[in-house]
Amino acid sequence: MSTLRYPVLGLALLLAGCGHGNGQHEHAAVSTAATATPPAHAMTTVAKASPAAFVPPADNAIPDNDFGKEVALGRQIFLQPDKYAAAYVGNHLSCANCHLDAGRLANAAPLWGAWPMYPAYRSKNHHVNTFAERLQGCFRFSMNGKAPPGGDPVLVALESYAYWLSEGAPVGKALPGRGYPKLPKPAQAPDYARGETVFKRDCAFCHGDDGQGQQVAGHVVFPPLWGPQSFNWGAGMHQLNNASGFIKANMPLGRGNTLSDQDAWDVAYFMDAHERPQDPRYAGSIQATRAKYHDTPQSLYGTVVNGKLLGQGTATH
Numbered sequence: 001m002s003t004l005r006y007p008v009l010g011l012a013l014l015l016a017g018c019g020h021g022n023g024q025h026e027h028a029a030v031s032t033a034a035t036a037t038p039p040a041h042a043m044t045t046v047a048k049a050s051p052a053a054f055v056p057p058a059d060n061a062i063p064d065n066d067f068g069k070e071v072a073l074g075r076q077i078f079l080q081p082d083k084y085a086a087a088y089v090g091n092h093l094s095c096a097n098c099h100l101d102a103g104r105l106a107n108a109a110p111l112w113g114a115w116p117m118y119p120a121y122r123s124k125n126h127h128v129n130t131f132a133e134r135l136q137g138c139f140r141f142s143m144n145g146k147a148p149p150g151g152d153p154v155l156v157a158l159e160s161y162a163y164w165l166s167e168g169a170p171v172g173k174a175l176p177g178r179g180y181p182k183l184p185k186p187a188q189a190p191d192y193a194r195g196e197t198v199f200k201r202d203c204a205f206c207h208g209d210d211g212q213g214q215q216v217a218g219h220v221v222f223p224p225l226w227g228p229q230s231f232n233w234g235a236g237m238h239q240l241n242n243a244s245g246f247i248k249a250n251m252p253l254g255r256g257n258t259l260s261d262q263d264a265w266d267v268a269y270f271m272d273a274h275e276r277p278q279d280p281r282y283a284g285s286i287q288a289t290r291a292k293y294h295d296t297p298q299s300l301y302g303t304v305v306n307g308k309l310l311g312q313g314t315a316t317h
Contacts, residue, residue: 106177195270
């Protein structure tokens with residue numbers, strides 16, 4: 001892992017999941033980047049106004065009581081799971097890498113958009129999931145770790161934080177800004193070479209030329225996008241539609257919707273065409289695992305890109 005090459009975090013051009021280690025840094029980075037001059041290649045058209053997103057309570061509104069202590073712990077776990085939930089994580093990613101602004105930001109899979117929609121049926125595992133089970137999946141796939149058992153203090157704290165952030169949100173209603181945007185099918189099929197160009201132009205500054213992220217004093221500030229310390233092949237971000245929607249809405253940080261749809265699809269393809277830890281549901285062979293869990297054009301698992309069969313996994317360390 002490389003060390004941070006530049007000290008200017010506010011002007012960072014990020015790709016997939018570039019939340020910082022604490023919410024204060026995120027707010028500062030978004031504020032600074034939003035006022036910066038867009039790059040010459042950025043789109044100049046202004047996106048149509050979206051419906052007003054739900055506004056969660058402010059961090060300083062966490063109640064000063066026993067419940068508030070659980071909420072605060074949940075927020076700490078969310079921002080630094082490798083410190084506060086170390087027994088259940090297998091990499092140094094943060095929940096806030098994919099759920100930006102500590103799970104608050106619309107169109108970055110905010111917690112307030114998820115909590116009110118559970119229990120819910122999920123096609124990923126073909127049954128109705130509780131919110132706790134959804135969190136368990138995050139540990140297993142995105143964190144490349146293991147699921148905390150039901151009722152574990154880690155799950156209780158995270159559920160408390162999500163519940164508190166969702167205060168006032170209607171139950172069972174899909175709010176504007178929930179999840180990631182769904183981009184239309186691209187005019188051209190996503191392309192590795194075009195995606196590499198976008199990556200070098202907009203993403204390598206922070207994530208490194210090798211995509212392995214950067215850290216300061218042992219703390220990851222820009223996460224790895226592939227390789228042994230990234231999310232595994234079972235994580236939702238490995239699917240092109242999820243990655244492209246996230247990238248389009250949120251990257252570069254603070255200036256979402258400046259990449260074209262095609263650029264978002266292409267750079268998502270480039271990112272997801274790299275090897276990462278094996279899907280923990282591995283069914284004995286890449287072919288069998290694809291047939292059972294990845295039988296969709298949105299997944300590159302089990303396909304050949306640039307002469308390499310994807311899905312072989314990487315050794316974690």
